[in-house]
Amino acid sequence: MSDWVTKAIKTINADYQRSADTHLIKLEQLTLKGIDIYLKDESTHPTGSLKHRLARSLFLYALCNGKINQNTTVIEASSGSTAVSEAYFAKMIGVPFVAVMPRSTAQSKIALIEKYGGTCHFVECPTQMHCEAQRIAQQLNGYFMDQFLYAERATDWRGNNNIAESIFEQMKAEPHPIPHTVVMSAGTGGTSATIGRYIRYKGLPSKLMVVDPEHSVFFDSYRQRDSTLTASRGSRIEGIGRPKVEASFQHDVIDSMMRVPDAASIATMHWLNNTMGIKAGPSTGTNLWGALQVAASMIEKGESGSIVTLMCDSGERYSNTYYNADWVSSEIGPTEEYDEHLQKIKVA
Structure with missing residues (x-):
């Protein structure tokens, strides 16, 4: 390591x-x-929601599994709160972060993601989020955090x-x-x-x-x-x-x-x-x-x-x-x- x-x-x-x-x-x-x-x-x-716990667990899970290093862009599919919390932790350790979210997401959440240095990438419908996050991760040679897959195993x-x-x-x-x-x-x-x-x-x-x-x-x-x-x-x-x-x-x-x-x-x-x-x-x-x-x-x-x-x-x-x-x-x-x-x- x-x-x-x-x-x-x-x-x-x-x-x-x-x-x-x-x-x-x-x-x-x-x-x-x-x-x-x-x-x-x-x-x-600190980031104002239950998703703070999840984001912390997901980052630790990814780091300990060798998925993130100092050159990795982290991508997430999120309607808002998870992305806010993940942007916070990405900034903390110094890696870029991209949130894929519906265009209808509350402006206040978008502002918080950007406050923590994250980039927001919009889709028209929530059903498009997962595939678009995968595409961006592949394009940037980044890591798709995939909260929906790893949430139940990242927490003890x-x-x-x-x-x-x-x-x-x-x-x-x-x-x-x-x-x-x-x-x-x-x-x-x-x-x-x-x-x-x-x-x-x-x-x-x-x-x-x-x-x-x-x-x-x-x-x-x-x-x-x-x-x-x-x-x-x-x-x-x-x-x-x-x-x-x-x-x-x-x-x-x-x-x-x-x-x-x-x-x-x-x-x-x-x-x-x-x-x-x-x-x-x-x-x-x-x-x-x-x-x-x-x-x-x-x-x-x-x-x-x-x-x-x-x-x-x-x-x-x-x-x-x-x-x-x-x-x-x-x-x-x-x-x-x-x-x-x-x-x-x-x-x-």
Whole structure:
């Protein structure tokens, strides 16, 4: 292993040592009898999202496998947050970075990628991203990071302060320390794979429910146990949902799945902001809608316990899109049905 690679690995590990763990927020305002809901706030990472963990793992995985040296251009197919985090680490170790993304990606994410020295290469449809990233990597003799392939294997799911271990450690002093259910959406499928494997490895009774937006094939793939399914368009909830079943999506570690209407995701995102002052991104809306449905089911069965889900990133990145009423009306449609449902939930 070259001196440069050794130094790059040390540099990334030093950044990890400087970063504190992310907060676990109890939604105290919710008055659900016998049930507590928690948000793991991943927006506090240096690059502002859950994907910071993934990008760090992917870079270390690639470096230790001899795929990146000081002359390597790194290419990724990403709708935004992964590309932001990978651009950060590429700049840290001094290699060029190209993000292949849909033209519709939020301008704030594009600006962050460019802030970290990355280059944005646009395609018209999310279904084109993977092939275009492969083409550019071949053209530049670079390395395609391929988060959708490597996400589930780049992270040590047994522990080492991964997100699953962090959640269960932080829950230890809570009234219901072992969550009844952990709710997670899937982009690559890597985080759900890590959580599901960790639950099994530790012999925990917690269940993993994965929520999926419209126009994503993960839900149907899980129900049909068919990994060949594809869709003709991409998800409207940025960062989650895929038009094909990615290699990192692991059916067998998931206990249940739920399809969440896109309008419900947006309504829940706004409800969280308006009732609790937590401004999160649209995938958090998907996650929290799922958590609220789990809570409703538990109440109906007379169960008590805790539910943990993730705040994947901050809503500040989506001021011109998901927090813009005209954009939501045009791109998502009416949310009133779900707004009314959420208003019935008791909030102190």
